[in-house]
Amino acid sequence: MVAELGHFALILAFVVAIVQMIVPLVGAQKGWRNWMAVADPAATLQFGLVALAFGALTYSFVVSDFSVRLVWLNSHSDKPMLYKVTGVWGNHEGSLLLWVLILTLFGACAAWFGQGLPERLRARVLAVQSSLAVAFMAFMIFTSNPFWRESFPPLNGQDLNPLLQDPGLAFHPPFLYLGYVGLSMTFSFAVAALIEGRVDAAWGRWVRPWTLAAWMFLTVGIALGSWWAYYELGWGGFWFWDPVENASFMPWLISAALLHSAIVVEKREALKAWTILLAILAFGFSLIGTFIVRSGVLTSVHAFANDPFTGTFILVILAIFMGGALTLFAMRADRMEAKGVFGTVSRESALVLNNILLAVSAFVVFIGTIWPLVSELAFDRVLSVGPPFFELAFTPFWVALALILPVGSILAWKRGRLDKDRRVLTALACFAVAVGALVWALQTGRTALGPVGVALGIWVIGGAGYDLIKRTGKSGLGRLFRLPRADWGKSVAHAGMGVTVIGVAALMAWETEDIRVAQVGDSYEVSGYEVTLVDVREQVRGPNFIATEADIAMAKDGRQVALLTPEKRIYPVAQMPTTEAAIANGFWRDLYVVIGDRQEAGGYAVRVYVKPFANWIWAGCIIMALGGILSLSDRRHRVAAGAPKMRAVPAE
Amino acid sequence: MRGWLVALMLLAAPVWAVEPGEMLKDPALEERARELSKGLRCPVCRNESIDESNAELAADLRLLVRERLVAGDSDQEALDFIVGRYGEYVLLRPGLGGSALILWIAGPLALLAALALGWRVIRGRGGSPEEAALTPEEEARLRDLLKE
Numbered sequence: 093m094v095a096e097l098g099h100f101a102l103i104l105a106f107v108v109a110i111v112q113m114i115v116p117l118v119g120a121q122k123g124w125r126n127w128m129a130v131a132d133p134a135a136t137l138q139f140g141l142v143a144l145a146f147g148a149l150t151y152s153f154v155v156s157d158f159s160v161r162l163v164w165l166n167s168h169s170d171k172p173m174l175y176k177v178t179g180v181w182g183n184h185e186g187s188l189l190l191w192v193l194i195l196t197l198f199g200a201c202a203a204w205f206g207q208g209l210p211e212r213l214r215a216r217v218l219a220v221q222s223s224l225a226v227a228f229m230a231f232m233i234f235t236s237n238p239f240w241r242e243s244f245p246p247l248n249g250q251d252l253n254p255l256l257q258d259p260g261l262a263f264h265p266p267f268l269y270l271g272y273v274g275l276s277m278t279f280s281f282a283v284a285a286l287i288e289g290r291v292d293a294a295w296g297r298w299v300r301p302w303t304l305a306a307w308m309f310l311t312v313g314i315a316l317g318s319w320w321a322y323y324e325l326g327w328g329g330f331w332f333w334d335p336v337e338n339a340s341f342m343p344w345l346i347s348a349a350l351l352h353s354a355i356v357v358e359k360r361e362a363l364k365a366w367t368i369l370l371a372i373l374a375f376g377f378s379l380i381g382t383f384i385v386r387s388g389v390l391t392s393v394h395a396f397a398n399d400p401f402t403g404t405f406i407l408v409i410l411a412i413f414m415g416g417a418l419t420l421f422a423m424r425a426d427r428m429e430a431k432g433v434f435g436t437v438s439r440e441s442a443l444v445l446n447n448i449l450l451a452v453s454a455f456v457v458f459i460g461t462i463w464p465l466v467s468e469l470a471f472d473r474v475l476s477v478g479p480p481f482f483e484l485a486f487t488p489f490w491v492a493l494a495l496i497l498p499v500g501s502i503l504a505w506k507r508g509r510l511d512k513d514r515r516v517l518t519a520l521a522c523f524a525v526a527v528g529a530l531v532w533a534l535q536t537g538r539t540a541l542g543p544v545g546v547a548l549g550i551w552v553i554g555g556a557g558y559d560l561i562k563r564t565g566k567s568g569l570g571r572l573f574r575l576p577r578a579d580w581g582k583s584v585a586h587a588g589m590g591v592t593v594i595g596v597a598a599l600m601a602w603e604t605e606d607i608r609v610a611q612v613g614d615s616y617e618v619s620g621y622e623v624t625l626v627d628v629r630e631q632v633r634g635p636n637f638i639a640t641e642a643d644i645a646m647a648k649d650g651r652q653v654a655l656l657t658p659e660k661r662i663y664p665v666a667q668m669p670t671t672e673a674a675i676a677n678g679f680w681r682d683l684y685v686v687i688g689d690r691q692e693a694g695g696y697a698v699r700v701y702v703k704p705f706a707n708w709i710w711a712g713c714i715i716m717a718l719g720g721i722l723s724l725s726d727r728r729h730r731v732a733a734g735a736p737k738m739r740a741v742p743a744e
Numbered sequence: 745m746r747g748w749l750v751a752l753m754l755l756a757a758p759v760w761a762v763e764p765g766e767m768l769k770d771p772a773l774e775e776r777a778r779e780l781s782k783g784l785r786c787p788v789c790r791n792e793s794i795d796e797s798n799a800e801l802a803a804d805l806r807l808l809v810r811e812r813l814v815a816g817d818s819d820q821e822a823l824d825f826i827v828g829r830y831g832e833y834v835l836l837r838p839g840l841g842g843s844a845l846i847l848w849i850a851g852p853l854a855l856l857a858a859l860a861l862g863w864r865v866i867r868g869r870g871g872s873p874e875e876a877a878l879t880p881e882e883e884a885r886l887r888d889l890l891k892e
Contacts, residue, residue, distance in 0.1 A: 327796065329796070332791070334791050335791070363865075434866075436866055436867065440866075441866045444862045444865060444866060445862065447862075448855070448858040448859060448862050451858065452851065452854045452855045452858050455850075455851070455854050456850070456851040456854070459847060459850045459851070460847070463838075463847045467843060467844070467847075470843070471842070471843040473832070473842070473843060473844075474831065474832070474833045475832045475833055475835065475838045475844065476785045476791075476833055476834070476835060476836050476838065477836070477837075477838055477847065478783075478785060478791070478793065478836025478837060479782075479793075479836060480782075480783050480836050480837035481836070481837050481838065481847075484837070485848070485851050489855075607762055607763075607764050607767065608764050609764045609765075691764075691765075697763065697764050
């Protein structure tokens, strides 16, 4: 009964979405205010109905109603409650419902917080947003309905994939979706602006908080996924350049570019057409990601629903929205003439360079991702494009980006001069290079990756600090904490990027690994640590699994630093083994141990990894996201919402 | 787009990648074998290198790589041997030859094109950062204002 209620609510939401897609749009065109006014309550209603549907599905999972097909396929009565709930989105249909829930949530937010927007623009934004909801609800109702019933309900479910039974599933997909779907908002703003035929500083100001929010969620979502892979997969890989990871990385890169170009629109009324194009492409890449995951066209470790029909449906959605938006763009782009002028050396130029590097690096990821498909179709040549390609082709862009970042961020708008800052920048660069050289000297016979990465990271972090200090101007450091939050946000986010760069470079360059067979009681050394296999217990029973547990002691200079308990689990229902690595997190290094099978000749396979700076990778991402939050909380964004007409002219 | 979700599901396997028994006694040779394995794709898996995979075929390939190295092959000879048997598909880093060249030069070419375009945007607008001249109406208005 509850499932039917959810099903019904979903269909109602679909109808409301159709109304919201058409009525306000016509109203905005004809100038009928009462037609435009339909958008607001419709957006709220739509969200309420989808939330009801989502609640109904969650309820079915919680009470283990196995007559609902989806619950039967993805749940089990023995499963801990947390995973019963997260299991709702641990599958194709349920995750699609989550996607639509977030889509309508963003629409509703635009209605709730967009009171300062001009009436027409708001009506159009909400109508475009709703058209996306219509497409995805149709997709769900007609091809991937989560409320399907079984006529003969089985006694128990087939359990959720054991690897997904992890707190990571509770947070990673929702954050990632908030990011992906958040970009739909910028898409709607871009299309609405194209329909209006007008893009100005105010538009840049309205669209920026949405982009910032989406980018922030995407950052956190990607970081969580990477961290989850790190501790769950059993060997500590954090990025695989898999098509599906790339699919989340491309929108991130494009939205980072958009974030920066929207600043130029807001402050200087330049780069308008380019910004609109980025806004369309960012969401386009989100849709391509959806297509890759749910169609099975590309061989990915993340395959989801490998149903050709599902894939075709998404491809049609992609073609309609991208084709439509880009056609509109081609028709209207010439109306968006730039107003601001700027010199060759200026903040604007630096941001243009930033956009070039981010966009081209996204293009490199894109072509690497789809090349196997193109090569097979066009050249009849089956090949693979894997991590070695991406590491080689992608890294140079980020090196360049890190190099220009500190310089670009302190340049003045319009016409910049660097002579005053030259001394500080030179000193900073020398320091960064010196630390890099020191690191180079400390390590022997390894790649240049580590030193270069560390030097770049320090350069970026130092640059962010200098940027902030420079902002205080003549009034001294006392003003530091009275600076606008946007300034802090900018520096914090940039410093976060530096931290991540150091983490990635250090981990990839200096990780050590030891694989061997150890007897209980054995002791041996791995890069300075004394490893002892203290004890192994077999047949330990968990709620829905059976585990082999080991106690492994790690000591340094005769003092124990960690006692770790890695596990190897078997989930009887799913008939699948998993490893639970044990990790001692540290500021400078992670100790990562994994226990394996009992060997025929006695003893156990034991893997020990020492991973320097591992936590810096995700700490940097979190710092970047914090920077986003700081920026988002800046007074200017809040004031701007309520005062649409202010500052039509650039300040300088 | 599901991020790692389902990755984890299918990656389940890599847990037992390189087994202790497979490793070579000579650390230098073993190091080379590991490097080579990281660049070879497991043909029956989904986008995993043989170094990460625990499929039987991946284990066979790891042993094959080690056999060739022990037999005195150079890295390139060992790779050629495997590619000869399993096809180009197993190389995670495609060669430069033929159509794959497009893949390799696409990035640099796109960068050059973007830089050229960016330069035009900057120059086209930056010739003189001075504001554009005032229109006659604006001049008139300015005169009025100054008179007051």
